[in-house]
Amino acid sequence: MLRLGIIGAGAIGEKHAEAAAAAGLQVAGVVDQNLDQAERLAVQHNAYAASDCESLWGDSSIQAVVIAVPNSLHRPLAVDAMRAGKDVLLEKPMGLTATDCDELVELAEDSGRILQVGYAHRFTSVGRAAKQCVLAGDLGQIYHAKAHLHLRRGIPGLGKWFTTKSLSGGGVLIDAGVHLIDLAQHLMGYPRTATVSGKAYSVFGVKMREYVYESMWAGPPDYQGTFDVDDHATALVTFEDGATLDLQVAWACNLPQASAPDSMFALLGDRGGVSFELFGDHLNLRTESEGRNTERRVELPEADRLVLQIEDFAGAVATRRYGTGATPTQARDVQSIVDLIYHSSDANQVVYA
Structure with missing residues (x-):
């Protein structure tokens, strides 16, 4: 043992x-x-x-x-x-x-x-099932991924280490965005990064006492503390094989709930496509069969990812x-993309890997 x-x-x-x-x-x-x-x-x-x-x-x-x-x-x-x-x-x-x-x-x-x-x-039901779709060739050549997570009011530990750059390294991008980047890399076969165009925003957390929340991971807030990180980030990552990743991640935003679920992950290939919510219980799979386009919902058993x-x-x-599980080299590649997104945001231009 x-x-x-x-x-x-x-x-x-x-x-x-x-x-x-x-x-x-x-x-x-x-x-x-x-x-x-x-x-x-x-x-x-x-x-x-x-x-x-x-x-x-x-x-x-x-x-x-x-x-x-x-x-x-x-x-x-x-x-x-x-x-x-x-x-x-x-x-x-x-x-x-x-x-x-x-x-x-x-x-x-x-x-x-x-x-x-x-x-x-990588270990959720949807993450594992999506990987099986990729390995089975259901999607064909993957050319684009969408990785979106929009928490409407989800800033963790406001004023504490989560929102202090010297302790955290960044905000929502390095906290939640890394999960999306890693999952995309894992499902797409670890393509090498070519260029990144990104923007990181600090909109809600900087107005600490005005920030209205319903619950807070690692709370309550410390209004005497620090918020010097991002609470929303967006990026387009282009890989050397020509595939792309559309990344959208927010700890807080005013996207109406009716507009989109909290999370959405999708892979688009030349033979099929798959989409799911990050903590969902099913995949949506679109494929071509016998000259027809078909869509089906694939129910999945519950799994404890940890x-x-x-x-x-x-x-x-x-x-x-x-x-x-993620190897050191794979995890390092995730962090490299995070660094490039922050660099692109600071420089206000496309950056090269």
Whole structure:
């Protein structure tokens, strides 16, 4: 049985611990700077708690760790974990910039450690079914992808680390947009980026006290804190094979609910097309058959993406081979596109990869 350490006992760390237990793995240690918080999670899993990672690094019975902490800590903690001989499931994003990622890619290769990045939408029912459509050739040559997520009032932790660029690396683009970029890359076969035209906006969060919300992940807001990140981003990414990605992502916007669902992902190919909502329970598939255009709805079974992800990670640890999960190079490519979108927005022009 794989024995895990959980680094970060907040909401995401708790979800990873629950997923590990459901997958039959053992959560052996929990670390959080807030020892009380670490102890609350540890007691649920009969694990030990600590306020620093030294106990994990020195525990040879713990083979791997899950890192679920603010973005600015991803690189240094992943470096320390791999140097201590641990395999790592690292929450997204891989780092604040592609340069951060370069160090992790090199260290994982040199040390022989598994470093899987937590792009869990690969493991949803819709994500897995869409991949099967691609592999089966149902879509033919994919030439365009649409990846849209519009949260009407979804800014997380307003004024805290989520909205402080030095700690997060950015706003909605690096928080939610990376999931969409990764899923597009995963489904399209990891095409190489050619050009990016993008724009990042800061519209709602900058007016902290005027921001009207109904709920808030990682809330309540800290009105004395910082908001210096994007809450809406859009981009057109062109790949070297000629395919394109239309990316639209918002933490907050005034798009009427009747105009579009919260999320929509679509792949367009020369033989067929598929669309779905990111947390949906079905695919919409359009194909050509016997000289006719046909559409059908494909119902899908429920799946727990975090359980499937950590099972995939455990398999990679056991076999020393990556499965479905994001490899260091793939995760680095996602961050490179994020960097290019921010660069394009700042320069107000198309940028080249």
